Amino acid sequence: MLIREASILIDGRLLRDMNITIEGSRITEISPDIRDESRDGEVIDASGMLAIPGLINAHTHLAMTLFRGYADDMELIPWLEEKIWPLEAKLTSRDIHWGVKLGCLEMIRAGITCYSDMYYFMDETAQATKEMGLRAFLSAVLFDMRPDLIEDAEPFIKRWKGDDLVVPTVGPHAVYTCSEETLLKAMDLAEKHNVMLHIHLSETRSEVESFVNNCGQSPVEYLDSLGFLSNRVVAAHCTWLSPKDISIIADRGVHVAHCSISNQKLASGIAPLDQLQKAGVNICLGTDGASSNNSLNLFQEMKTTAISQKCAHSRPDIFGAIEVWKMATENAYAAFGLDLGLRAGALADLALIDLKKPWFCPLTNENIVSHLVYSAQGGVDTTIVGGKVLMRGGVIPGEEAILDRAQEQFQDLVAR
Amino acid sequence: MLIREASILIDGRLLRDMNITIEGSRITEISPDIRDESRDGEVIDASGMLAIPGLINAHTHLAMTLFRGYADDMELIPWLEEKIWPLEAKLTSRDIHWGVKLGCLEMIRAGITCYSDMYYFMDETAQATKEMGLRAFLSAVLFDMRPDLIEDAEPFIKRWKGDDLVVPTVGPHAVYTCSEETLLKAMDLAEKHNVMLHIHLSETRSEVESFVNNCGQSPVEYLDSLGFLSNRVVAAHCTWLSPKDISIIADRGVHVAHCSISNQKLASGIAPLDQLQKAGVNICLGTDGASSNNSLNLFQEMKTTAISQKCAHSRPDIFGAIEVWKMATENAYAAFGLDLGLRAGALADLALIDLKKPWFCPLTNENIVSHLVYSAQGGVDTTIVGGKVLMRGGVIPGEEAILDRAQEQFQDLVAR
Numbered sequence: 010m011l012i013r014e015a016s017i018l019i020d021g022r023l024l025r026d027m028n029i030t031i032e033g034s035r036i037t038e039i040s041p042d043i044r045d046e047s048r049d050g051e052v053i054d055a056s057g058m059l060a061i062p063g064l065i066n067a068h069t070h071l072a073m074t075l076f077r078g079y080a081d082d083m084e085l086i087p088w089l090e091e092k093i094w095p096l097e098a099k100l101t102s103r104d105i106h107w108g109v110k111l112g113c114l115e116m117i118r119a120g121i122t123c124y125s126d127m128y129y130f131m132d133e134t135a136q137a138t139k140e141m142g143l144r145a146f147l148s149a150v151l152f153d154m155r156p157d158l159i160e161d162a163e164p165f166i167k168r169w170k171g172d173d174l175v176v177p178t179v180g181p182h183a184v185y186t187c188s189e190e191t192l193l194k195a196m197d198l199a200e201k202h203n204v205m206l207h208i209h210l211s212e213t214r215s216e217v218e219s220f221v222n223n224c225g226q227s228p229v230e231y232l233d234s235l236g237f238l239s240n241r242v243v244a245a246h247c248t249w250l251s252p253k254d255i256s257i258i259a260d261r262g263v264h265v266a267h268c269s270i271s272n273q274k275l276a277s278g279i280a281p282l283d284q285l286q287k288a289g290v291n292i293c294l295g296t297d298g299a300s301s302n303n304s305l306n307l308f309q310e311m312k313t314t315a316i317s318q319k320c321a322h323s324r325p326d327i328f329g330a331i332e333v334w335k336m337a338t339e340n341a342y343a344a345f346g347l348d349l350g351l352r353a354g355a356l357a358d359l360a361l362i363d364l365k366k367p368w369f370c371p372l373t374n375e376n377i378v379s380h381l382v383y384s385a386q387g388g389v390d391t392t393i394v395g396g397k398v399l400m401r402g403g404v405i406p407g408e409e410a411i412l413d414r415a416q417e418q419f420q421d422l423v424a425r
Numbered sequence: 426m427l428i429r430e431a432s433i434l435i436d437g438r439l440l441r442d443m444n445i446t447i448e449g450s451r452i453t454e455i456s457p458d459i460r461d462e463s464r465d466g467e468v469i470d471a472s473g474m475l476a477i478p479g480l481i482n483a484h485t486h487l488a489m490t491l492f493r494g495y496a497d498d499m500e501l502i503p504w505l506e507e508k509i510w511p512l513e514a515k516l517t518s519r520d521i522h523w524g525v526k527l528g529c530l531e532m533i534r535a536g537i538t539c540y541s542d543m544y545y546f547m548d549e550t551a552q553a554t555k556e557m558g559l560r561a562f563l564s565a566v567l568f569d570m571r572p573d574l575i576e577d578a579e580p581f582i583k584r585w586k587g588d589d590l591v592v593p594t595v596g597p598h599a600v601y602t603c604s605e606e607t608l609l610k611a612m613d614l615a616e617k618h619n620v621m622l623h624i625h626l627s628e629t630r631s632e633v634e635s636f637v638n639n640c641g642q643s644p645v646e647y648l649d650s651l652g653f654l655s656n657r658v659v660a661a662h663c664t665w666l667s668p669k670d671i672s673i674i675a676d677r678g679v680h681v682a683h684c685s686i687s688n689q690k691l692a693s694g695i696a697p698l699d700q701l702q703k704a705g706v707n708i709c710l711g712t713d714g715a716s717s718n719n720s721l722n723l724f725q726e727m728k729t730t731a732i733s734q735k736c737a738h739s740r741p742d743i744f745g746a747i748e749v750w751k752m753a754t755e756n757a758y759a760a761f762g763l764d765l766g767l768r769a770g771a772l773a774d775l776a777l778i779d780l781k782k783p784w785f786c787p788l789t790n791e792n793i794v795s796h797l798v799y800s801a802q803g804g805v806d807t808t809i810v811g812g813k814v815l816m817r818g819g820v821i822p823g824e825e826a827i828l829d830r831a832q833e834q835f836q837d838l839v840a841r
Contacts, residue, residue, distance in 0.1 A: 074783075075787065077784075077786070077787065077792075077796070077800060078787070078788075078789070078792030078795040078796050078799070078800065079792065081745065081746055081795045081799065082741065082742055082743075082744075082745035082746060083741060083742055084741055084742050088741070111783055112783075114783040115783035115784060118783060118802075270728075270732060272736070273733060273735060273736035274731070274732045274735060274736075274741065274799070275735075275741050276735045276736050276738070276739050276740055276741040277736075278736065278739075279736065299800070302799070302800075303784075303795065303796070303799040303800040304799070304800050304802060306802055309725075309728075309802070312686075312725075313729065313732075315690070316686060316689035316690045317689060317733070317736075319689060319690060319691075319692045320688070320689035320690075320692050320693075320694065320695065320733075322692070323692045323694075324500075324692055325498065325499060325500055325501060325504070325690065325691050325692040326498055327498075329497065329498035330497060330498060365825060365828060366534075367490075367527055367528075367530040367531035367534060367824075367828065368493075368531060368719075368720060370493070370527055370831050370832055371491060371493065371494070371495075371831060371832050371835035371836070372832065373494070376493075376494030376495065379494040379497045379719065380493070380719070383494070383497065383718070383719040384493060384494065384715070384720050386534075386535070386720060386722055386725070386802070386803055387802055387803040408783075409781060412781060412783065415786050416786055416787050416788065419786075419787035420787070
């Protein structure tokens with residue numbers, strides 16, 4: 010495949026009229042030389058477009074896209090007890106299938122090429138994700154009340170290890186839902202199979218305070234005392250951290266998946282990204298589930314992250330556009346070990362964005378990252394994962410049928 | 426004009442298959458009856474679409490759209506002194522023309538049908554806005570250092586009073602840039618001609634603190650002591666208010682234009698909307714200029730307002746979707762005296778939004794406002810102002826030429 014005359018980003022600057030050659034699942038060449046042919050005959054004219062390497066959604070629960078708008082503006086406990094948990098108790102694999110496909114549609118439209126998930130029915134999630142063509146790091150959510158899920162964690166890894174798109178991970182839910190035994194089992198499994206660990210960590214103030222009251226140490230200190238924390242861990246949220254917690258997270262090389270919109274919508278708080286960053290922690294961005302966001306869009310997440318951090322610290326000069334752009338791209342590539350970027354040899358996971366939109370005007374070689382972070386309002390034209398075109402010209406084949414089926418499945422779920 | 430089979434919003438619920446008849450600049454009928462003809466022969470098939478009354482951008486500086494991405498992530502004073510003011514010093518009416526048209530494009534794409542502005546070269550702004558077909562409340566920015574602008578405030582009102590789209594207003598910049606004489610003159614002019622007043626009020630902490638230190642009263646108390654505050658005033662920002670300020674604003678019927686994104690990006694703070702609301706103040710939403718946002722999109726503004734208020738007050742149940750939706754619509758209609766809404770007799774200012782998008786799925790009759798506030802990511806298909814179609818099927822005639830000219834104008838401005 011040949012992508013002709015795209016603009017690309019190099020060190021935050023725009024470089025125009027570049028040709029990107031893709032063979033199989035990888036980029037083979039990026040060059041300013043004019044080329045007219047591609048080996049397989051497929052040519053995409055990208056003049057007037059910006060090619061970006063794929064954005065990575067570092068924390069979500071994708072099947073919950075089926076719950077979008079089902080319950081909003083509620084206190085956390087009634088929201089969970091009266092709305093989310095009763096619906097989750099009725100979930101079947103068909104709900105998961107259509108919820109995941111619906112979520113994939115939205116991410117494809119937003120230039121997200123890979124996501125990290127923790128939820129139920131992960132084989133169904135993996136299968137639906139593969140059918141949609143996205144890349145994913147998937148873990149069944151593990152907690153003590155569902156021993157069946159814990160039992161299946163290792164077989165799940167074995168079933169999916171080596172897949173071209175799905176990477177199995179291990180996902181103990183949180184310190185307050187998993188016993189020491191479960192956490193240690195998850196850690197051992199991850200080490201044995203050399204896969205990543207995905208956990209919710211210190212999301213709400215009350216959760217952290219009650220853990221400290223009960224156990225005499227913070228969730229971070231506790232996990233560290235178990236030897237759980239390492240650079241194979243992606244910890245979602247990390248909203249309420251002590252200075253000691255931050256130093257532990259930094260020392261162990263834990264990656265943080267910051268979920269700015271979800272944390273604000275659920276009134277969980279503003280994470281101390283400034284302190285995490287000063288300590289050298291690798292920060293990525295996640296949307297969380299669409300039940301608490303309610304979008305799956307990292308452009309929104311980048312802007313919200315930047316402005317909420319500036320405001321929280323009364324410092325308009327911190328968390329600049331390039332820094333936040335890296336959270337959605339390079340930092341996540343490092344966290345997940347993704348060989349990704351616009352360079353020869355990298356995975357061909359990328360998006361083409363139409364620059365002929367008001368929100369990209371005026372455009373200079375220097376302000377493009379500012380526009381991506383602060384101004385972009387859609388306009389992703391083409392999304393490619395592993396060399397396969399998932400959307401082109403804003404068209405995802407089969408989208409309408411998926412929307413219809415997801416709608417039916419939701420109605421079936423609530424009526425069940 | 427006949428808009429066929431649209432869904433509409435009534436009291437926050439979706440009502441499907443409604444036909445909207447427009448004659449001249451007004452809606453003449455909304456009815457579920459099937460109609461096939463329109464008097465002028467123009468029919469828009471809106472099946473699968475939601476008709477909303479136009480969103481109102483209650484505070485912006487539209488020509489500054491030309492400065493988008495020119496300077497970000499800076500402290501306020503160097504940002505103004507090193508970047509914004511030097512550029513503003515060079516502005517010509519041609520810059521304003523193309524900056525305004527660029528801003529209009531973006532607002533048309535976001536379903537905004539009317540905006541309230543305060544800036545330089547307001548005749549040029551008015552003319553460019555009329556050429557784009559949007560409705561606007563326009564005031565030249567008045568401050569003591571530009572007596573020419575103060576002199577022209579009344580002639581400007583006389584030139585534009587009675588126009589079908591442009592409504593002149595009076596815009597004294599702020600208490601720290603306008604003398605008592607200027608403020609009183611602005612107030613007298615507004616009363617004499619029965620037009621609105623538009624002012625920046627208590628945007629930053631340092632501005633309020635230094636005013637209190639110098640004058641012994643808050644900016645709100647001071648304006649009230651002049652008799653300036655009334656229900657003809659739209660006060661932008663109102664970020665730093667004392668309980669006494671809030672009570673004055675409520676008693677005088679002042680309308681507040683809240684600018685959540687700009688306030689956060691410039692690290693000005695989170696406005697006390699909860700207290701304003703408890704006091705019964707009418708709250709609208711503004712984008713502020715694209716130099717500090719950097720978008721002109723009220724969908725973003727609604728989401729950011731809701732989640733930042735929830736988070737600031739640790740209350741996920743406050744500032745629900747319907748309340749915030751009203752800020753961008755009904756509250757603004759009341760503030761500006763706009764006869765607007767989806768009902769017979771109202772001005773035909775409306776947008777059609779394509780519901781066949783992932784972010785509107787699943788859709789129920791009850792969750793539509795949640796989707797508009799928390800999930801919508803574009804998809805405005807058609808924008809109509811005063812019965813005139815400005816965008817249809819996502820196409821704005823002449824858009825590409827405007828983008829090209831705005832780009833050239835920006836390059837000319839910075840090189841000048």
